[in-house]
Amino acid sequence: MFEFFNSPEVINIIVIIGSMLLFFVGLFGLLTQKHIIKIFMSIAIMETAVYLFFIGSLFKLDAIAPIMKVADDTSKFNDPIPHAMILTAIVIAMAVFALGVSFAIEYYKLSGKTNIDTMNEMRH
Amino acid sequence: MSSVLFVALPLLFGFSTPILGYFGKNAVAYVSTLMQLFLLYLGFDLLLNEGFSIELISIAPPLGISFVVTKVSLLFVLLFTSVMTLFSLYYLSYRSEKPYRDESKFFILINMLLAASIGLVLSSDIFNIYVFFEIAGISAYILSAYEKSSSALEAGIKYLITGAVASIFLIFAIVLIYIYIGSLNLGIIAQHFELLPFQIKLLISILLLIGFGFKVEIFPLNFWVSDVYQGSSTLVNALFSAIVVKAYLFVFFHLLYLFLPHGEFSLFLIYLGAFSMLAAEVAGLRQSHLKRLFAYSSLGQVALVFTAFALQNTQAIQAALFIVLAHSVAKMGIFFALALIEKEHESMESETLKSLNSPFLRVILLISMLSLLGIPLFAGFVGKLLVLKSLALEGMLPIIMMIILASLIEAVYYFKLAGYMFTSDKRRDVLKVTWAHKTILAFLSLLLLIIGMAPFLLSEYLFEASKLMLGGVS
Amino acid sequence: MMINLSNYALGHIVLALEMSHLANFFAVLILLSMGTLLFLVKNYALPKSFYALSALLSTSLFLIVYAADYLLFFIGWEVMSITTYFLLSFSVSQKTLHKYIIFAMSSALALFIAILMIYSTQQSFLYSDARESFELMGEFQGVFFLVLILFAIFVKLGVIGFHYWLVDAYEEAHDIFTAFLSAVLSKMGVYALIILVVKVTQPMLALAIIGVMTSIIATFKAIQEDSVKRVLAYSSIAQLGYIVTVLGVADGMSGALYHSLIHTAVKLLLFINIAGVIYMTGRDKFSQLGGLIYKMPQSFVLLLIGIIVLAGMPPLGGFSSKFLIYSALLDTKYLLLLSGVMFSSASAFLYIYKLIYGVYLGHPSHKKLESAKEVSLSFLLPQYLLAFILITLGTFPALIVPYINEILLESSLTTLSFTHAGELISAFAQFNGLIVMSAFGTIFVLVVIFFVSTRSKAKEAKNRFDIAYCGEEPDESTHLHYGYSMGKELARVGILRAIIKNSSSHFYEYLGKQTLSFAELFRKIYSGKLSVNFNIAILFLLLLLWGSLR
Secondary structure (H helix, E strand, O other), rough: OOOOHHHHHHHHHHHHHHHHHHHHHHHHHHOOOOHHHHHHHHHHHHHHHHHHHHHHHHOOOEEEOOOOOOOOHHEEEHHHHHHHHHHHHHHHHHHHHHHHHHHHHHHHHOOOOOOOHHHHOOOO | OOOHHHHHHHHHHHHHHHHOOOOHHHHHHHHHHHHHHHHHHHHHHHHOOOOOOOEOOOOOOHHOOOEEHHHHHHHHHHHHHHHEEEEEEEEEEHHHOOOOOOHHHHHHHHHHHHHHHHHHHOEEEEHHHHHHHHHHHHHHHHOOOOOHHHHHHHHHHHHHHHHHHHHHHHHHHHHHHHHHHHHOEEHHHHHHHOOHHHHHHHHHHHHHHHHHHHHHOOHOOOOHHHHHHHHHOOHHHHHHHHHHHHHHHHHHHHHHHHHOOOOOOHHHHHHHHHHHHHHHHHHHHHOOOOHHHHHHHHHHHHHHHHHHOOOHHHHHHHHHHHHHHHHHHHHHHHHHHHHHHHHHHHHOEEHHHOOOOOOHHHHHHHHHHHHHHOOOHHHHHHHHHHHHHHHOOOHHHHHHHHHHHHHHHHHHHHHHHHHHHHHOOOOOOOOOOOOHHHHHHHHHHHHHHHHHOOOOHHHHHHHHHHHHHHHHHO | OEEOOOOHHHOOOEEEEEOOOHHHHHHHHHHHHHHHHHHOHOOOOOOOOHHHHHHHHHHHHHHHHEEEEEHHHHHHHHHHHHHHHHHHHHOOHHHHHHHHHHHHHHHHHHHHHHHHHHHHHHHOEEEEHHHHHHHHHHHHHHHHHHHHHHHHHHHOOOOOOOOOOHHHHHHHHHHHHHHHHHHHHHHHHHHHHHHHHHOOOOOOOHHHHHHHHHHHHHHHHHOOOOEEEHHHHHHHHHHHHHHHHHHHHOOOOOHHHHHHHHHHHHHHHHHHHHHHHHHOOOEHHHHOOOOOOOHHHHHHHHHHHHHHHOOOOOHHHHHHHHHHHHHHHOOOOHHHHHHHHHHHHHHHHHHHHHHHHHHHHOOOHHHHHHHHHHHHHOHHHHHHHHHHHHHHHHHHHOOOOOEEEHHHHHOOOOOOOEOOOOOEEEEEEEEEEEHHHHHHHHHHHHHHHHHHHHHOOOOOOOOOOOOOOOOOOOOOOOOOOOOOOOOHHHHHHHHHHHHHHHHHHHHHHHHEEEEEOOHHHHHHHOOOOOOOOHHHHHHHHHHHHHHHHO
């Protein structure tokens, strides 16, 4: 009954639509949430959506891992570059969020504020 | 000798700091400065021996990471290295009185910033650009929040959030490029970009504009800038306006010229730039906090550079390069001088200038402001004249008028400051400036005068550079 | 003689300097002013930077004068404006300084737009291509170009409506610098008008009308001022109004040039004279001065010569230039303009009289004035020199006509006819300065002889309160000078009240307030609220998407 889902095009479409939905969820969060941690979460969701979109749209179901020993025919390989890129991007993003959260904690300790709209030490 | 050194050395230094730290704080400071001086030497060596090259650190050609040294990228590398060296030299004398907390970390950060900015300019691989974009971003966020006061942290948080959002749009664009072209090398992308379907081209361009728009501080995306400048420490602001934004500007237009060599969106970008300039200057008109005021002036100048680059012809690019140089030098002078004033007066309200008792600092501030304004005899005039001239050749009278109107508003608030400095007589005690600071500040002002009076010394090199930038050697 | 500077320029811009007769004429005016004012400097303790800035200012003035292209002209113009700012900053209040710089920068930047417009048509900044470039412009562009250039020049000249900065700046500036402002910097406006407008376009009636309006309004504004320097400032505006008027009609150049020379000399004379009075007494208001004739007789005579010239009466130089101006206006049959100029000229007597009457005649209004002495030679010498020039130009009015003719030839205009130095000939009339001078001289000598021989010995006053005052004892609080607040009553006349009470300052203040509240709006947007920031960014993104899909 669900074999229909096994065809690569359908999976690709599902992943793309899903990741776009996720992206807009993140965007919605970014625009509506005021709590600083929630803002970070929204941005993380948006980023994840982009990663999913990338992997999902280039992922081939029938291809194999790009390891020379398994097969000599490179055309059957899955493209390794997106994975490498996304791994790097995830690492970077994690660093940024860790930094952001640490800023937020320090800031909260100093001023007791978590709402980005009340962050106005410098209204000149 | 490899151009990779420009990126590798500062990074290497950064991560060897803990070891250096055993030899004491001074060791870190002096080794860092020496390393930057060495980089400067390398840069001039490359310049004089015409060592322009394409260098590959490759796995296999399309997959490799490549660094391209052309006249134009070398110009930016030299600019960043000299700015950073001057900054370090200035800080060496500044730190004896008011050092940053946890100094060795500070040196890691500024070297990371230098490495990332140079990497942005040199690399010709779009994913590397993303990586350097983030490294430069992260070091800038930390530098911005470095003082850990609540306003510094607020600045850091705002900077970080906008930076993170910008990077989403950038990576989205890179993802689309890879999906449709299948390569990350700028040269290959440039060849195939034109053949893409129009909508995809448009989507990628818009995503890139939004991604970089936050970083190059263009109108609807630049509301965070004034807070960041105000919250960050004054010395660091010199780096923000002389290095960080310049690196992003270069990369953005480098990509633009490669991907859209026929200037499809040129007119839109020109209007965007001119409007940004006007908006920033108008916002600066009612500003009384000095750092914030100069943030608006930075926005204005950057927008002027943006407009010039967006014109997409060699003369305008030459003009833009002139403004980039003049603005970097002038802003360094201003923020360096402001740092001394802030240390002495502990206030950055513009009224502070009324009681500033140091003819030397007053003259330095004045020369820098006049150059920013584009008054003849100073470096800023050359750039502004050339931009307006190229606009006149294109017959864009409305843009010229917007830029001139913005300059007028800029003049109003600069001369208000000049009035504070030169007419008031309730002065405090003489503000002593050490000879090291005096030398550096005088050097910067002299540079402005030399470029302003003898632009022909630079114009040929800049013209060659602008041809290369437009020609899109990747 | 033309010097090409393009080797030192950028991006294919041709720059050049040129030594034309017109340029030399204005260079002579600059040198004359600098030379005479240099006599004065040793009386004041001026800071070193004053001299440095003055040197820069004169350099920029010579650059303006000798430039052969718009770009160098603009550079000179802007450097002039900025150095003037710093020269003013030695004594001027912050508000006035700010007012000055806003106007000066608007003027410079308007000029910048205009020269870029000229450049865009033919890719050349040279004057020699300007006329052609102007003709190549579209009608709208041409008008816009003229409006910008005229705005820039009017601000410098202080044409009524654009004089908001001028009077305050003249009043508060250092005495030496006020003289320089009036004698030279305003002449740069005249030079710009000739180079950028008169040589490029056809004669413009509008210019002439603006000039006449300026001189009439400025004259009436001058009458009711109490500060000496303010009166002289308004008088400068009025005199420049004549020059603007005559430049607006055909063949008016000779009159304009002649009047520029006369005005430079006479304003130097008057400002130096007043500087001497202020130096001696420390007072610069008519209501605080008076009766100085016995203390400073030489200054009195020199001022008398000055005001006769300013009034444009024969036999001195002032009449010679007025003669040419009237002739040019008659020639073009703009009789209304002519009567306007004559009306303003005649009304000028009211404030001109005030100058000599309020300062030197009447009764001393303060005891400090009784101890005043004649000023030193450093004040008198330049005045004698200038008075000599003015008397010579009255006696030999055509002395400089050959020179003016060369300038006219250079601009291919009709020249004045010339017989000998004593006779000034215009299209309508001629007047022989020699005869007029000898007639006046004879009468003057006769009157003096009559006066001296019939004058009876008057009683010497013991002090300044030794006067009959309606049977009352005057004291310090009594205004002894019977010309106190002279001219104030003029405001009762309906039309004059409209002129005196209305001021462009309301308009500029309103404009400033509106701009500031507009700026406040932008400042609020830039206040850094992150959610606003993102909302606007996303809106921008959506706009871009929508715009590009359309």
